[in-house]
Amino acid sequence: MIVLMLLAMLLMVMPRAQAIDPVELEDPGLQERYRDLSHELRCMQCQNQSIADSPVGLAGDLRREVRELLLAGKTDAEIRTHMRERYGDFILFRPQFSTRNAWLWLTPLLLLLIGLIAALRVVRQRAALAPTDNSLSDETSGDSGSSGRSAS
């Protein structure tokens, strides 16, 4: 039963196997780049899907554009730039690092750092408040049976 569930979950997270695109390039190297780029570029109409996964007309047109650029010998970087010039940074799922995007990339790191510092401070405060170890345990082990009166 569990195996079935796991299998079902596995099938659901395999988007590449279900890609919409029927077109393939002959050259395997180009085809691989085409696949990768198609997953990197956002379908501007259904904005949460890549052009590889989106069934709408615009996605097909953009895939065609990528194919033609690849066949014309453009590099991946040139193709990304070509798309960014027309649609802006938003067409890339992974926005390229620039002064405008810097805060987008750095803020999570910054927050993580703040969180770590805060956590460290809490741990240190707790350590400072905890009773120091030796004195108490010495008394109890050395004075077994005694109710607190000093041994005579």
Place this chain on the structure above:
Amino acid sequence: MTRFLLPAGVFALLVAVLFIGIQRAPEKTVIPSALIGKSAPAFTLPVLGSDQQFYADSLRGRWYVLNVWGTWCPECRNEHDTLLEIARSRALPVVGLNWKDDDSAALDWLEQLGNPYDVVAVDREGRVAIDWGVYGAPETFLVDATGTVVYRHVGPLNLQIWSREFLGRLPRASAGGGL
């Protein structure tokens, strides 16, 4: 007491940031054109219902409007009356870009509903639309006399938007009229 000051401060900052984000959300749903301030992409396309070609650089030297539309697009139907009104006002040339459409359907549409365009260029395969960064119809671009894209409106036009965003960007003494 001071122990709570830092987390409370961070929380207040977070609330402020999120609040500002929510306020700005409506404008963020529309993607700004990447062409603003850049040269309008040149193109040569067939003219609808004719065997002539339309050369985009023939428009150089005057302000014009490029309207991307298709008969398959319901919102284009909604803005059609506004386009007719704009054409009647003869404020600016209106160039139509018939996007991923069928010629006879487009011709029927214009004949039945009226033709607001000075010329209609047929982009059957959508290549020119991609050059203009079009991601849906209708879209309307404002281009100045130097051929620079000044503004893009996504979605159907109405006279309010036309007046505020398009006419409002024209220089005082702009020439009117069609092509």
